[in-house]
Every structure is written in C-alpha cells, then in structure tokens.
Amino acid sequence: MQTATSKKNEPSVTRERLIEAALRVYARDGLSRATTRVIAEEAGVNEVTLFRHFQNKEGLLSEAMRHFVESMGNQDIGEEEAWTSNLKENLRRFATGLYGKMVQDEAFVRTMVGEAHRHPEHARTIILDTVRPIRCRFVQNLEAARAAGCVRQDVDLNIAVEAFTSMLLGGMLKITANCSEGYTGDDYVAVCVDLFYAGIATPQGVSVSVSQG
Amino acid sequence: MQTATSKKNEPSVTRERLIEAALRVYARDGLSRATTRVIAEEAGVNEVTLFRHFQNKEGLLSEAMRHFVESMGNQDIGEEEAWTSNLKENLRRFATGLYGKMVQDEAFVRTMVGEAHRHPEHARTIILDTVRPIRCRFVQNLEAARAAGCVRQDVDLNIAVEAFTSMLLGGMLKITANCSEGYTGDDYVAVCVDLFYAGIATPQGVSVSVSQG
C-alpha cells in the first residue's frame, strides 16, 4: 500500500503544483498580467481544476502568498555566531547572503514592489512576515555588538538596519536592470558593507587604518 | 488674432493632454493594465483620437517616456553651492530633496521597478537619463569634498553614491507601503545621512590616514 501523497489524483498535489506555478507566473508576468489559463498550463493542470480548488483568481493569489511566506520562514540567512567579534566580516556575510537571495527572487521582488498599491494587504504581509524576522535578528546582532562596544550609541539601529537592507535592495534593482556602470553586484555589496561598517562603528575604536606611523 | 497654441483644436494640445493622462494612468494602474480607453477618458479625449495621434498603444508609451525624461531634465534638485564646506548639511539637503521627489513620483517609480522586465528599454532609458545626471553631479560634489580633504580616499565614489541613492529609494518603497515601524520618512532620511556621512568622511577629521610614517 502506498502513502496517501503518492496517489495519482491526490488533490493536495494538484493544489501544490498550481500554487507553485502561480508563484512562477506572478514573478514572470506580474500579478495582474498573470492569467488563470497560463497558470494552469504551467502547472500541467486543466484550467477548470484551478477554479475548483480556489474559487477564483484572488483565492489562488491569497493561498500562493501564504505559501510563499511559509516557505521563506523555513529558510535561514545562515548566521548563528555571535556578532561581537569581527563585526565587519559578519556584516559582509549577511549582506552577501541577503543580496544573493534578493537576486534569486528578483522577478518576484519586482512584482511585489510594482503592485504594492493594487494589493496592499499582500505586499504588507510579504514584507512584514518575510523580511521582518531577518531584520529583527540583524538588529539583535548589532545590539550585541553595541554592548561589546563596537557600535556607536547614537544611532537608531532599527532604522540603520532598514537603511542597510534598503541599500542592498535598491542596488539589486538597478544592477539587475543593467543600469550599473562598470561595477558588479559583488563590488556593490563590498562598498555597502564598507560604508555601513564605517558608519556605525565606534569612531575612535577599532580598525581605522592607523594615522601617523 | 490669437497665438497658435490657444486655438481650440490645436493638435499639440490634445497630444500633450493624452501624454500627461497616460503618465498618470501608468503610475496608477501600471504599464500593462493601463488601457487606451481609460487614458483617453482621463485626457477628456475620444479614444479614436488617441490612435490617430500615436499609431498604437506602444507608440503612446514611447512618447510618454520621452516626455517624462524631458520634463525631469528641466528640474533641479536645487544645490549649486560648493560642497567643500559643511558636507553633512549638503548631504542632508540633497537627500531630503531626492527623497521628496521620489515620494512625489512614488507610483511611477513602482510601476517602472515592477515592469522593468517587460519594458527593459524604457526602464533603462528612464533610469539612465533621469537619475544619472543627478548622480553625476552628486559624484562631482563628493569629489570636490574629497579634494578638500573631507572624504576618504579609499572608497569608490560612484558606487558609494549609488548606495546612498539606493538607500533612499529602498526606504521610500518600504515606508510608502506602510511597512515602516515607528519612524517617519524624515527620521529615515536623517539616519541615512548620518550613516553615509560617517561612512565616507575621513575618520576623526584628521586630514589623511595613510599608514606608514
């Protein structure tokens, strides 16, 4: 006897395929240009089946968004060490990881940015439920670094982190649109890290290249 | 006798009204959701007239983009002083001005970000022809400040400026989507300026920081 999930006509499988196809089409064609016909085709499923699972187009959109948020929640940027030592290197790792993820999901990011007005609830959910946890951990790490004396006291870390991630987001949007002139994504991330580190680090302190020999 | 432009059926007036209506609808509904019917209605003009002026939808789009770039070229961020004195204050003025303009054109910015894939030529034109001149002047100002000893030597100013404007862009996108938590746009800009200034200024205000004595 086979497990339930391997049955040929298992509804949850069809459902999953539709949702994943929808996310692909949303990213490629945009939320409003994405048609039920194309999504069903992409899922290898009859269009009618789409309407039988999700009552209408909006129902599919909602479910797909829920699915996306959940699947993102299971991912990690992959930094667990304390940030009290070697702050700059940790920043670099974080920035590289986040930038990479954004590039990977570039099309979807563009879609959400572009249609945030027409689907404000979904846009808010996506931003708050996917990027917020990442940002929260980032803030905590910086607070630890501040406690260790590596970070300036007179900066709002919430906003600073927002600025840092925005720097990466904005750069990604321009670079992937082929509008960067003479530098790569890696170059860009490196400068971002450099600038941000110099911006938040305690002034007199750490790795300032020594003036005067 | 009246001047030519005040005639009632002056074609250039109709044309202008259509283009400006188109830009409004593009911003509000997106490039691909914007219909000729709605644009003509918004312009107070018969739909057929639209097709008589611009052969098709794409023709109108191209002309509207040209118009947008031109009208932006006539605007100034409004800083003409040398940046050699009071660098931080000049940064603040620049950032406030640019952020304000972005908020003003928020909907259009979102549309272009979201549809950059489906209209790459127009997206590139918009970015390169409208934001590049602003960025170029910014780089020149920073170079002047560097020559005066206020700015670190070991930073690629092109990328740094890109990072700064991206910081403002990314923040605007989040804040106007009501995804900022407990801070305003002004707060955000202030922190950006603070961070960026601390990031590019020569450390400690001491002139040079070359190692080797």
Place this chain on the structure above:
DNA sequence: TCTGCATGCAAGTGGTTACTTGCAGCGAGT
C-alpha cells in the same frame, strides 16, 4: 464661401479575460 484639418461619435472586428456548465473517465475504499 469654400476647403482642409482635428476631432467626436457610433458601430464593429477579432482576440482574450475570468469564470461556468455538463459530461465522461478513472482510481480508491466499501
């Protein structure tokens, strides 16, 4: 007054959209 041109209006074309209906096949549990 006549002519040309820009526009409005009514109607229509062929294509696409979201969404529905009715029917038939097929695998699985009973």
Place this chain on the structure above:
DNA sequence: ACTCGCTGCAAGTAACCACTTGCATGCAGA
C-alpha cells in the same frame, strides 16, 4: 460491483481589450 471524489475536456458566457471604419461637426485660413 458500486459509489465517491478528483480530474479532464468541450463548449459557452459576458465582459473587456486594442484597434478600425465611416460619417458628421466645427474651427480655421484662403
């Protein structure tokens, strides 16, 4: 064997899309 749930398929609906055609109107310059 029989039913039940999931699916595919063919067809259709009403709305909307970009775009066209033909004709009437009205303003201008000659």
